[in-house]
Amino acid sequence: MKKALIAIAFALTSVVAAAQDIVKVVYHVNTGVETAAAILNNITNELKASPTDKIVVVTHGPGIDFLISDAKDSKGREFSGQVSDLASRGVDFRVCNNTLETRKIDPAKLLMETKIVPSGVAEVARLQAREGFVYLKP
Template identity: 55%
Template sequence: MMNDTVFRPWRLLLQALLILGLLAGRPAAAQEQVKVVYHFVDGIDQASRGLANIRNHLRAEPGTRIVVVALGDGIRFLLNGTRERNGRPFDAAVTALASQGVEFRICGNTLSAHDVPLSQVLPEAKVVPSGVAEIARLQAREGFVYLRP
């Protein structure tokens, strides 16, 4: 009985300090910028869905840093003259999202494998040596979350 009386104030103090420590750590985590890499690899339909997802994402979380990495069939929307199934050109959507800070990266290996000249790539897209290596780097070294629409 005496031990409980003696240790109770210390136990309450330790619990209070633990709670304060947990709460003190929250604001720093809340201030970290969310970083997302969108992986486009499946062609026109995925690109249409993915760009719509990104617009919705930015409406919900305007400060999010978004990088789109396109490889394989996913590069087509970043080429001059490519249109969505409804006839709308992709270049306007890419330009609009780029003006909001979205970064577009296109796989150099895919461009080479399909003999696509750099002159066909939209100016908003940055060529990276390897799309899969870029995705891995963003996740492992820069803390990006991976999404594939």
């Protein structure tokens, strides 16, 4: 019985230690499509270096533009494929509802990998204050 309890305690300690190794990062994006390729490349590079990182991309204002279906930058690059790939690797993409309402954008025009949050700015603050996310502003 004592050995079993020690084994359980050791297993729980290992799980907690592994969970503490996960870095949680929020990327705050409020710039247009011309910066989106670089931001998505930064996220891809982060996942190459640290595949267990938990990444949330929070967008508002012009930052949502690359998450609209068929969005392209001035070089004709589309974002849907890279967003889909990153989402399949666990990256969350969150879009500000205030921006959608202000700009009168139909949520159905967003990429299917997105999630709408009430306020992008409030979401960034919540992730930092309540969930311990590290803030990055690329």
